[in-house]
Amino acid sequence: MHSVSSVPAQGSAVAPVWDPHQYLRHSTHRTRPFLDLLSRIPRLPDHGRPARIADLGCGPGNVTALLADRWPDAHITGFDLSPEMLEQAEKDWSGTTAGGGWLDFRPADAAHWTPTEPYDLIVSNAALQWVPNHPESFAAWIDGLRPGGVLAFQVPGNFTSPSHALLGELCARPEWRERLAGQGRRFVHILEAPDYLTRLTALGCETDVWETVYCQLLQGEDPVLDWVKGTALRPVLTTLGDDREAVDAFLAQYRDLLREAYPPGRDGTVFPFRRVFAVARKPA
Structure with missing residues (x-):
């Protein structure tokens, strides 16, 4: 999803249950890294047909829809493992795009997904951190690109x-x-x-990799807790399930730790967030 970071870790007993509405509460901050990634994706190869694009770990589809602004006539498919995220994405974004392209969504696990048709662009926004050994899939994903195609992703760093350290403790x-x-x-797999x-240059790609720290100013009461409720806390909340007493006790302890680590200021709470980006172009 977010982030969407909506691809669960393999080998876990319970896959996280995702809440699209909670995730989208911070959509402005969560979307900015994707826009920065999108701005660095080069011109896609012209094969005499509309571009074919895959968004791996599409979450609620809000950033998938932004791909249609850049490639208006493209056929774009968002893949995700979360039924909740896919339901939201299909409701809000599926169908013909304003530029005459097509946007659809399908269930898929990023840990095992491989292209079943040639793509011009495979993109992933804040999802691969949930996928152990995701670099092992790079070769198959690049093989699935047309000549001159692009693999582009960003992950939290x-x-x-x-x-996150306090959550683990x-x-x-x-x-x-x-x-x-x-x-x-x-979920620490980056x-x-x-x-x-x-890794990407070893696969023969022309590669651009960089990182950015976004100094985000969050508003509201306990905004860092509200942020992680949409992402890092999902496995914990899923595991505790309907045990309301346990959920409340855990959140109260975590809230107090976050208040000390991220004290509010006059204009909001500063929440630094590092992201790692990569854009790899297959030889033409």
Whole structure:
């Protein structure tokens, strides 16, 4: 999804249940990295037909729809594993686009997805951090591109920041360890920027890799907690399920830790967020 970061970790007992409405509460901040990624994607190859595009881990489809602004006549398919996210995406965005293209959505697990037809662009926005060993799929994804096609993605790079480190530490406390051991850290599967560069260039691609820290100013009461409720907290909330007492107790403890780590200021709460980007072009 977000982020959408909506592809669950493999090997987990319970796949996270996603809440599109919670995720979209911070859609302006969550969309900005995708727009920055989109601006660096080069011209796609012209094969005498509209571009074919895949959005892997499309979440609620709000950023998938932005692809149609750049490629108005393209056939764009968003793939996601979350039924909740796909339902929202289909409701809001599926069908003919303003430029005469087509936008649809299909269920797929990014950990096992491989192209079944040639694509001009495979893009993923804040999803691959949930997929262990996702770099092992790069070769198959690039093989699925037409000559001159592009693989482009961005992933959060903030898993050592207080928001995520504190979540992991809280899950490991004695009172939560039995139910939540590993839940706070299980989505940390990204590489450092130089490692992405090395892997993608080794596959013969012309590659651009960079990272950015967004200093986000969040508004409202406990805004960092509200942010992670849409992403990093989903495995924890899913595991605790309908145990309202446990959910409330966990959120209260986590809230207090976040308040100390991210104190509110006069104009809001500063929430730095690092992102890692990669754009790899297959030889023409």
